[in-house]
Amino acid sequence: MPLPYYVSPEQMMKDKAEYARKGIARGRSIVTLEYRDGILLVAENPSSLLHKVSEIYDRIAFAGVGKYNEFENLRIAGIRHADIKGYSYSRGDVTAKALANAYSQALGNIFTQDIKPFEVEVLVAEVADDNGAKSEIYHILYDGTIEDEHNYAAMGGQADEIRRFLKDHYQNGMSLEESLQLGVRALSVTQNKTLSERDLEVAVLDRSKERRKFRRIPPEALSQLLGTAK
Amino acid sequence: MNDERWLNLFNEYANSSFMEALRRQSPHLLPGAEPRPETPDVAAPHGTTVLAMRYRDGVIMAGDRQATAGYQVASRRIEKIFKADDLSGVGIAGAAGPAMEMAKLFQTELEHYEKVEGDNLSLEGKANKLGQMIRMNLQAAMMGLAVVPIFAGFDEKAGVGRLFKYDITGGRYEEKDYDAQGSGSKDARDSLKKLWRRDMARDEALRCALEALFDAADEDVGTGGPDLVRGIFPTVKTITRSGFGEVAEDEVRRVCESIAGDRTKSERGA
Numbered sequence: 001m002p003l004p005y006y007v008s009p010e011q012m013m014k015d016k017a018e019y020a021r022k023g024i025a026r027g028r029s030i031v032t033l034e035y036r037d038g039i040l041l042v043a044e045n046p047s048s049l050l051h052k053v054s055e056i057y058d059r060i061a062f063a064g065v066g067k068y069n070e071f072e073n074l075r076i077a078g079i080r081h082a083d084i085k086g087y088s089y090s091r092g093d094v095t096a097k098a099l100a101n102a103y104s105q106a107l108g109n110i111f112t113q114d115i116k117p118f119e120v121e122v123l124v125a126e127v128a129d130d131n132g133a134k135s136e137i138y139h140i141l142y143d144g145t146i147e148d149e150h151n152y153a154a155m156g157g158q159a160d161e162i163r164r165f166l167k168d169h170y171q172n173g174m175s176l177e178e179s180l181q182l183g184v185r186a187l188s189v190t191q192n193k194t195l196s197e198r199d200l201e202v203a204v205l206d207r208s209k210e211r212r213k214f215r216r217i218p219p220e221a222l223s224q225l226l227g228t229a230k
Numbered sequence: 231m232n233d234e235r236w237l238n239l240f241n242e243y244a245n246s247s248f249m250e251a252l253r254r255q256s257p258h259l260l261p262g263a264e265p266r267p268e269t270p271d272v273a274a275p276h277g278t279t280v281l282a283m284r285y286r287d288g289v290i291m292a293g294d295r296q297a298t299a300g301y302q303v304a305s306r307r308i309e310k311i312f313k314a315d316d317l318s319g320v321g322i323a324g325a326a327g328p329a330m331e332m333a334k335l336f337q338t339e340l341e342h343y344e345k346v347e348g349d350n351l352s353l354e355g356k357a358n359k360l361g362q363m364i365r366m367n368l369q370a371a372m373m374g375l376a377v378v379p380i381f382a383g384f385d386e387k388a389g390v391g392r393l394f395k396y397d398i399t400g401g402r403y404e405e406k407d408y409d410a411q412g413s414g415s416k417d418a419r420d421s422l423k424k425l426w427r428r429d430m431a432r433d434e435a436l437r438c439a440l441e442a443l444f445d446a447a448d449e450d451v452g453t454g455g456p457d458l459v460r461g462i463f464p465t466v467k468t469i470t471r472s473g474f475g476e477v478a479e480d481e482v483r484r485v486c487e488s489i490a491g492d493r494t495k496s497e498r499g500a
Contacts, residue, residue, distance in 0.1 A: 054348070056345070073243070079346055080248075080251045080255070082252065083248055083338055084252060086338070087334070088259055088337050089249075112339070
């Protein structure tokens with residue numbers, strides 16, 4: 001008679017975490033930086049159609065790394081959450097904090113209860129209005145761990161190295177141009193080629209915009225900002 | 231995995247409608263969800279006159295500011311023309327409460343679609359969606375709480391402004407040149423019939439729209455005219471290739487004063 005197999009909970013969690021981390025490490029990275037007029041999101045993404053960075057609500061943006069279908073699902077759930085909340089209360093009541101907590105709950109539940117954890121990390125950013133309030137950046141891991149980040153954040157394959165680079169080079173009050181160049185340099189740290197505008201997906205939460213602050217930066221504008229325009 | 235399960239997952243995912251999400255998660259927030267009284271004693275505020283017309287750059291929409299409940303003025307400053315998205319607007323007439331709710335739901339629906347899909351609905355698609363919302367309100371409409379909006383926008387593909395009118399059952403009809411809706415709509419339309427010309431410039435179109443509202447206010451008790459005492463003037467919006475724009479109140483005031491001046495001097499019957 002075969003013995004019923006036993007796996008200790010510690011071992012099971014360890015295996016799942018390792019599985020998720022491996023999946024995420026295969027993907028490319030994303031950096032987020034606060035700059036003078038808002039929040040900048042830079043993703044290494046060769047596709048111009050399948051987005052890693054997108055709009056959730058007036059002041060809130062989303063970014064995901066790892067398995068596309070999994071973070072895409074989370075993105076849509078986030079838009080639904082935000083739109084329903086804004087519709088039933090008011091637009092000002094939709095916050096990144098509530099959304100980040102919801103993501104954390106969902107990912108935590110999947111991690112403990114499903115056989116296969118999600119191989120994703122997501123980021124929720126909310127740009128503050130001008131009245132001196134702080135912008136918020138939340139980073140949620142595959143197991144539901146949630147961290148609030150200040151000034152900059154990185155996630156994806158080589159996040160640790162990128163974070164170290166940003167720690168040494170980040171400055172307050174950078175212009176869009178400066179912060180974009182820094183972001184691209186940070187993403188290039190772990191590779192031996194320089195990234196061009198074709199490898200990048202860039203968007204900002206621009207506080208000078210009316211109501212919906214999210215704005216994508218198209219390749220032409222990108223090469224201008226990077227100083228590589230011909 | 232059986233067929234039904236993956237099909238459900240597919241449909242659940244491939245759905246970009248806010249109304250569908252609302253129906254699943256909070257159906258009580260959908261209009262028409264509550265049972266309505268059999269015999270309503272309706273003195274609910276009604277919005278009165280809105281109009282839309284084509285002009286050279288796109289479409290122009292205008293509405294008076296009064297809400298009327300029975301023989302009473304319910305509000306003097308309500309807003310009847312709403313931005314639906316960057317390239318379209320909706321003008322509401324009929325029961326003001328349900329109409330504003332519908333406008334808000336419609337705005338959310340369009341924005342939701344845009345965010346989920348990363349692309350805008352076609353103008354045709356937007357017009358159909360609004361028709362479906364009106365149909366949801368049919369039961370309330372039969373009890374005196376009808377909502378009959380005008381929808382207008384700039385069609386990016388065709389490069390022209392287009393406008394649509396509706397009936398209470400959600401029937402959707404495209405109008406070529408102009409249309410008006412609400413209690414003063416007949417008078418506004420009569421006025422537009424005489425004044426409207428193809429390819430008018432913005433200034434002419436603005437004046438034409440305000441003349442029509444002037445006439446509606448003149449003939450219809452429910453429609454509010456320019457209120458020079460309180461400084462309340464109709465709202466006018468333009469929708470062109472470059473987006474949804476508001477005509478500044480100062481400009482509307484100047485045109486209204488000029489129309490009033492001309493009519494005072496005029497030897498016509500006002």
